[in-house]
Amino acid sequence: MEHRDLIIIGAGPAGLGTGIYAGYYGLKALIFEENIPGGLAAEIPLLENYPGFTEGISGRSLIDRMVEQCKKSEIEIHQFEKVAKLNLEGREKMVETDKSRYTANAVIIASGRRPKVLGVPGENKLRGKGVSYCAVCDRAFFKNKKVTVIGEGSPAAEVALYLAESVSSVVLICLRPRIEAEKILVERLTGKRIEVLTNMEIREIKGDIKVKSVVLSDKKTGDTKEIETDGVFFQLEEIPNSQLAEKAEIKVDEKGYIIVDGRGRTNINNVYAVGDVTNHSVKQVITAVAQAEAAVNDIFEKRGV
């Protein structure tokens, strides 16, 4: 069985940040990513406030640089390798994937969050035919067309603003009573004349060979209406990917976020969690990276003793 100093689960900013610091401290580390590196951060059109990038940087470019940085310090990234089981009881931690089994002195969980799936009628059938989950990938196909964004919070507002730059009109549909995005983004939405509908329930996405309309109803009044649209972009509320951790008896809070201290320590010795999957109150790329450094530093200091 292959052994590493450190195994990292997830290759979003938290996992890649962990890799970069592990490389810096000379730890042999391996990152597992069940998909491709990036996670939710890769879909952010533009990070405007990440220190060091005066013009801003797209989530994907930042991820690409982080992957490069990991490779430079010889941190291995196994993409499309899914962790199936964790055995964290003993001194040696066991990680079983869909391809092989590994052991490590320490494990860092950086599995992030995933968007909820709404699963409304028509959503799956029209995927790739106007239904999109990646505004950065697919915006170009909707130039001068009408689009709808279905989602919550700042990410949905960001996507609506990003689309508004090239499409003819944007309707942002929120399922909650309020948009719940950062104030500055809400102000910008008004400036761009993006129509915002709140407290809505999505009934159906209609269309045959491509999306034609969205049927929705007002949760309060029950009024139903149909909005003509060429594209539907989903940006829904995110939920933590903590099921594996929970099975391995790592403690989570009532919403499923892994409970950590300031150094990313969980209730199990030498098992850490960083980034969006934790109960840290702020969920940003920069806080994920900061959590990564705190955790790796803790591992390094312990090893030094």
Place this chain on the structure above:
Amino acid sequence: MSKIVKVTDQNFEEEVLNSDLPTEVDFWAPWCGPCRMVIPIYEKLSEEYEGRFKFCMVNVDENQQTAAKYQIMSIPMQKYFTNGESVDEILGAVPEHTIRTMVEDILKKFPTDEKGRLKVLLTSWAEHNKKHREKFNKWVEKVNNLSGNPSYESVLSATQEMEKANERLSQVLIELQRGE
């Protein structure tokens, strides 16, 4: 060395629709992160399947005609072609084994060797005949006094001969498969 062919609006017909091999076309764009992440998988497969399966890429930003023709609205999108027709597709970035399964399936369904193609042709021929035979039988059931009508006699004997021929065709197919 990657064997991926970069295809444009100009040579799409020649490279893809007129290709002798089953062909995969990856619709991508430089701004699409997931697209770039799966390119190495296609590079690898293009080497491995050289001479049996063709792998192409279309940059949708530079080749909007082709993208529009195939109604691409989400990338990465991989379309699979055989004999000039789109036969299947994969939407999104997927792991290697998913792509491999698709390629193997298509090779099975659309063989490129002489014997393989003959088998596929004969199978579909026999199935086609069987379907028509069933439809004909249903029709006979509805028109119950058929045998009494002399003008249908020749139809009946012709269909009986057809059924015999079809049985023989199925038999030949089995022999062909045994012979491997």
